[in-house]
Amino acid sequence: MAMKKRGNGEGTFYQLADRTWVHQITYGRKPDGSPYRKAFKGRTKAICRERRDAWLAEQEALKDQEKAAQEEAMREQEQRIALGHSLESETLFEEAFLGWLKLYKSPPTRKPSTYASYVDTYNTHFAEYFAKLPLCKITQDVVQEY
Numbered sequence: 437m438a439m440k441k442r443g444n445g446e447g448t449f450y451q452l453a454d455r456t457w458v459h460q461i462t463y464g465r466k467p468d469g470s471p472y473r474k475a476f477k478g479r480t481k482a483i484c485r486e487r488r489d490a491w492l493a494e495q496e497a498l499k500d501q502e503k504a505a506q507e508e509a510m511r512e513q514e515q516r517i518a519l520g521h522s523l524e525s526e527t528l529f530e531e532a533f534l535g536w537l538k539l540y541k542s543p544p545t546r547k548p549s550t551y552a553s554y555v556d557t558y559n560t561h562f563a564e565y566f567a568k569l570p571l572c573k574i575t576q577d578v579v580q581e582y
Contacts, residue, residue, distance in 0.1 A: 446461075447460050447461035447488070456478065457484050458475055459475070459476045459485065460476075461474055474488075474491065525571045528567065528568060530566075530568065533558060537558070
């Protein structure tokens, strides 16, 4: 009597020389078309199935977490758009200013003494008040108040 054919996607069972069972499933394709395979080993076919089911449940949970994280990121992006500013504008003034200074005003573009003067002016006049403010919070009113 021939064994009943397994359904599509159920995978492959085979027994090793040491009498343990291996259950293989295909869970996707690589860019070149070859399959991604995952093997589950156990003393019995039932143990292999349990391990497969546990792995599939774990993968499903990971997909759900990833989907939730993507949805959260989209919600945050929508909130930023609603507020009228971009992600870059949430950068702190200190990071933006010192990055700009290093990129555009550092030697050899300017003399080292000029660069030192710029940094000193920043530390003396601007760092205390503006350093921890995000760029989107710095408005004409904030500058005028300062």
